[in-house]
Amino acid sequence: MSDFSYPHFRFDLLKKDPHSQARRGRLSTPHGIVETPAFIFCGTKASVKGIYPSQLKAAGTQFCLANTYHLMLQPGADLIEQAGGLHAFMGWDGPLLTDSGGFQVFSLGYGSVADEIKGKRNRISSVQKITEEGVIFKSYLDGSLKMMTPEVSIEMQQKIGADFIVAFDECTPYHSSRTYTECSLERSHRWETRSFEAFDRHNNGKQAFYGIIQGGVYADLRERSAEYVNSMPFFGHAIGGTLGASKEEMYYVVDLARRHLTSIRPIHLLGIGGISDIFEGVALGIDTFDCVHPTRIARHGGALVPFALRDHSVREHISLKRASYAQDFTPIDPTCPCETCQKFSRAYVHYLLKTREILAITALTLHNVFFMNRLMQSIREALDTGTFQELRKKWAL
Ligand SMILES: [Zn+2]
Structure with a gap:
């Protein structure tokens, strides 16, 4: 063999x-x-x-x-x-x-x-x-x-x-x-x-x-x-x-x-x-x-966000079911190129979740998939350019 x-x-x-x-x-x-x-x-x-x-x-x-x-x-x-x-x-x-x-x-x-x-x-x-x-x-x-x-x-x-x-x-x-x-x-x-x-x-x-x-x-x-x-x-x-x-x-x-x-x-x-x-x-x-984490949390209203946009000291995502997002007309992540962040506000996604519209699942899954792929790409670029330790610190580890 x-x-x-x-x-x-x-x-x-x-x-x-x-x-x-x-x-x-x-x-x-x-x-x-x-x-x-x-x-x-x-x-x-x-x-x-x-x-x-x-x-x-x-x-x-x-x-x-x-x-x-x-x-x-x-x-x-x-x-x-x-x-x-x-x-x-x-x-x-x-x-x-x-x-x-x-x-x-x-x-x-x-x-x-x-x-x-x-x-x-x-x-x-x-x-x-x-x-x-x-x-x-x-x-x-x-x-x-x-x-x-x-x-x-x-x-x-x-x-x-x-x-x-x-x-x-x-x-x-x-x-x-x-x-x-x-x-x-x-x-x-x-x-x-x-x-x-x-x-x-x-x-x-x-x-x-x-x-x-x-x-x-x-x-x-x-x-x-x-x-x-x-x-x-x-x-x-x-x-x-x-x-x-x-x-x-x-x-x-x-x-x-x-x-x-x-x-x-x-x-x-x-x-x-x-x-x-x-x-x-x-x-x-x-x-x-x-x-399953990124796509599973999407189905429960969770959106992965960069460190600076977190609303919780431990959690790596924001929960758009929270009432605090009901009138938040900003995108989930203004730097994200996904259609959800380009077209929808947090308030709209919050509303989709509240009304159990199936679009909520697609919107959040798409965002989280983009997020994970961009995260991995940033890790690869950091390894290419010898800046992995700096990137790691940016995510506060
Ligand atoms: Zn997005």
């Missing part, structure tokens, strides 16, 4: 920040280039909720993902394959990633990584049983029992046909003991090897494969997992599993996980997308991020 290659994919490191691990890179895929560091928008069910692919593209979006877990339950991987693959099915011709489904099986049971950091983990698990073969879980759609194995996950992801696919692993929650985490880690490595073998059997050259590093909050386990993924012919690596219970612990765990990974492969941080977390992640050497 050591001579395995990805002839249609490349990852080039262009520049390194002298004061941190931050790096400027370029991912080349059969569906175009991704300049990194980059944010991957979540089209969970093959749609970034509320906006068209053309709007995503016009907002500077480079990269989207969809979740295998959701797609395998509905509409099914076979239907997406019949449609000509995920790009054709959802009308997005740029780079796409699917996850293994494992994260969803476990996170829909345990709560998301972000929920965990916020202390909101849900203990009601959809996981019925974990065996060496795979996981038996309850479908969130109809409660029926399903079996997910490395082979099933890869078969689904090959049928769905995203550019990047991910090995199947177990995502352990924060409360896992060291003994359990170690046992799970070893099983995840066996699952990742089986995932790769399944991928290799039907590889058409149009997909690149990511391995996941696990190990929870334990330094020696993260190191062992890094050694494992480095030794496998993965195209890139994703940092998975619990990242701790606080931001400080998350940065510590990301650093632990990243420091032993080979620097020549792209590194993805799963499920993290807050502004301060992105700056910290970039500084720790992360190349790509994904999170």
Whole structure:
């Protein structure tokens, strides 16, 4: 397996920040280039909720993902394959990633990584049983029992046909003991090897494969997992599993996980997308991020804004549902080129939210997508010009 290659994919490191691990890179895929560091928008069910692919593209979006877990339950991987693959099915011709489904099986049971950091983990698990073969879980759609194995996950992801696919692993929650985490880690490595073998059997050259590093909050386990993924012919690596219970612990765990990974492969941080977390992640050497956060808060009235426009000491967005915006006729962000900021006032968006007009979702989603893409672009430009530390300070970190 050591001579395995990805002839249609490349990852080039262009520049390194002298004061941190931050790096400027370029991912080349059969569906175009991704300049990194980059944010991957979540089209969970093959749609970034509320906006068209053309709007995503016009907002500077480079990269989207969809979740295998959701797609395998509905509409099914076979239907997406019949449609000509995920790009054709959802009308997005740029780079796409699917996850293994494992994260969803476990996170829909345990709560998301972000929920965990916020202390909101849900203990009601959809996981019925974990065996060496795979996981038996309850479908969130109809409660029926399903079996997910490395082979099933890869078969689904090959049928769905995203550019990047991910090995199947177990995502352990924060409360896992060291003994359990170690046992799970070893099983995840066996699952990742089986995932790769399944991928290799039907590889058409149009997909690149990511391995996941696990190990929870334990330094020696993260190191062992890094050694494992480095030794496998993965195209890139994703940092998975619990990242701790606080931001400080998350940065510590990301650093632990990243420091032993080979620097020549792209590194993805799963499920993290807050502004301060992105700056910290970039500084720790992360190349790509994904999170539902920017598009999810949009659906609840949240608009991401530059530091100077925040109305709350901790929150990175303003909540346009607040009565204080009812007569605010200024744009969400006067520097933002999105149609929402160009045409609508805060008062109008507040009114749309109050009256539950569906345009409110589109307006705020579009703005937040623009915001994230402009943020990532400013980070890339700062890395290009050697001013990343200044930019980081501007966001008061
Ligand atoms: Zn805007």
